[in-house]
Amino acid sequence: MNILICIKQVPDMESKFKINGEGTWYDRADLAWRMNEYDEYAVEQAVRLKEQVKDADLTVLCIGPDQVTEAIKKALAMGCDRGVHIADPDSAKREPIAIATMIAGFAKDKNFDVIFTGMQSQDRGSAQVGVMVAELLGIPAVTTIVGFAYDNGTVQVKRELEGGSKALVTATTPVVLTCQLGLNTPRYPTLPNIMKAKKKELLPLAPDVGGLGPRQETTACAFPEKKGGGLVLEGEIPELADKLIQLLKEKTTVLA
């Protein structure tokens, strides 16, 4: 079985973000970096699938500057077999279709049975790359999966829908799956696997968008405007309840 996992390296969301000089994205200084949370679920699910079927080869792919190899190494330590690094210092500026084109370009002749990726990135959050890869490869995609089962070429997944309802979807491989919180708990890499990961193949590739021209552009990026802060009520509980009811009556219509 041949499995591809597409991951992204993103800043830790607790970092001190600043807008960059061009005013179009965040500044890279003083940020801590980690693997995109949703991609961790993708890696974990792929490793579990390999543990289930035994005979599988996991390729983990990441696009970005050299530092993203740290995220690839983490995925290799979690259990992926080989890494692919599309070395692209400008990846943060690229629109989703460009990223999807690079991935599809790599994947098109590799006969991947399943492609796992996160449902979106924590920084850009477009949620488009996974489905675009599927479209470019001409295979189905199932998004926001929170449950996964595989049996002999058929995947059965649970999708998260609006309002808390779930959908059960069955698909035959090859298929692209985008992973959502709740799918699994990613493992903590063991030390022998961290050691082994250092020796695994990590293939560097040049970015190739296949002549695709820019179709969209970020013109400006800004922090949300600071609105009036919340109101903190203090005092004894009965008193607090009275104050709250008063406020709800005065400022809202919920008690009308």
Place this chain on the structure above:
Amino acid sequence: MEFTREIYWNVGHGFTTLAPMYGLLLVAVAVCALGFFKRLKVYRLGQPLDRTDGRGERVKHMLETMLLQTKVFRVPGPGTAHALFFWSFFVLFIGTALIVAQADFTDLLFDIKFLKGTFYKLFSLTLDLAGLVAILMLTGLLVRRYLIRPQGLVTKGDDALMHGFLFAILITGFLIEGARMAVTEMHIPQLAAWSPVGWGVATLLAGLDEAGLRTLHVVLWWCHLLLALGFIAVLPFTKFRHIVTTSANAFFADRGPTGKLTTVNLEDENTEKFGANELGDLRWKDIFDADACTLCKRCQDRCPAYATGKPLSPMQVVNQIGELAFTRPDANLIETVGREAIWACTTCRACQDICPASIEHVGKIIEMRRNLVLMEGEFPGEEVMAAMEQTEVNGNPLGMGYAARGDWAESLGIKPLAEDPEVDLLYFVGCYASFDKRNIAVATSFVRLCQAAGVKVGILGKEEKCCGEPMRKMGNEYLYQTLAMETVEVIKGYGVKKIVTTCPHCFNTLAKDYRDFDFDVEVVPHALFLEQLVADSRLPVGGEEFTCTYHDSCYLGRHNGIYDAPRKLIRSMGGRIAEMAKNRDQAFCCSAGGGRILAEEKLGERINVKRVEMAVATGAGQLLANCPFCLTMFEDGVKGANVEEQLRPRDIAEVLAERLALKNA
């Protein structure tokens, strides 16, 4: 009149006595040696470990702990009884050896007798009293074990056998003496008076005629001999073995630095296994420890996990290892001890500190944790795994952005060394004082105190990372070493001469564990540093007297023996300390050590609530601490115990800063 007695009286000193006596002694010694030899093979199942360095010191330590019973004596009551029993029995042993030496060597070969005159009088009196004390102490211990039955004391067949053997040896000894004296000394009171107990027994036996007394004497003499030899023979097969193993363990004891863990070689690419999940992964000393254990339960009595209903007893862990070694060495160690027990340890060292048998409990638990973390990726809970990942990304387990680490200090006018490396000392702030609002107040107080004393302080700011202590204690040696190496490099890069910490966990790690990474910068905990500033009159403190209680953190207290300086500091700023029942080396942990600060406490009662209740019981309104983990647990504990109005947990630096302000006001 010659003050002495005929040795081998009534028994005879001929071949028919000596041949069976020495023959049986040989058998007894052989059985004993064989028994220990067999156990030696089991100890060898463990990994090698050199515990023979500094032999002079080791021998001295062994003789002290054994002959002076220094460790045994630390627990009054049973400890006193054991020590007195030991000394009495030891005196009786020496006495017997002197008799053998005279009768079968010096007198036999050179006609030299030394058991006579004044020496004999003292000899006889000493032995008589020793026998009496031994019987009294043994009776006391018997009453404790079988009638009082202290909670948690494990009593087995061994214990009955030991009491039986010892009583039989002592009582037959006095009966033999009484029978002999009834025949030979009753008419010489000035001689008999030097054997008062024997005289008493002789008086009781006075009703028998001489023939009866002589028969009784000779029969009991052989019984006594057989019992004594039997005692030697059964040594390795009963808890009597502790006479040898516990003494030997004092020789093999860990020579410190106290609480420093062994550093795993992670560079060796041939290592495929880390930590211990099988007996053979432990070191021989870990197996030997089980043989040195006497089940005195002192460790269990002091274990905060055990005291709050968690499935951990340090005594049990040690003995589970012994049981595996001797009965099923191939079984899984972690399954035997149990994960919940392994994760419950706070590494407070109360067990190891009190252990009279030099057993190292904590290291064993850490080895099992290392196996779970490094080989299985297992933690006590998802929150701990998340904290590990946070530390990997941001260098702190709280998950705060690393770049904001120095923000707390911006308004205080102190700079990171990257901006100004010319400082008197580096303040290694630690994660909690950098990010946790409650502990930032401590850091701020500490900096203000330094500034008031004219000490120029620098911090590492965003270059500082977690020292790795909670990760290491949780078993994550890989993450610890990564953090340690980075921290050592950063600090060395600035040529720092002196470091002060407000966190005893940072202190212990930088001062001891980092030595394995070639780090030898002087590290001082703030409790000592501030005490020195006050002692040197560099910090004028004053104000009205106040009452407080003081909590010895495990890592300043038991790990570093710092008990007096913080108390002196508190008194010098007008504090009157109402001590908690468990203080100094007996202090009860706050629950946060051993990396437990990262974990939720899901089993049993809450340790911090229990400690807070002990503080409330003193009636003092303030609970002074010296550790951010303790402070965090106490702030939580006063809420849990619902005593927020009664008890205010504070760091000593905060109180000192306040007193400084009062003085200036």
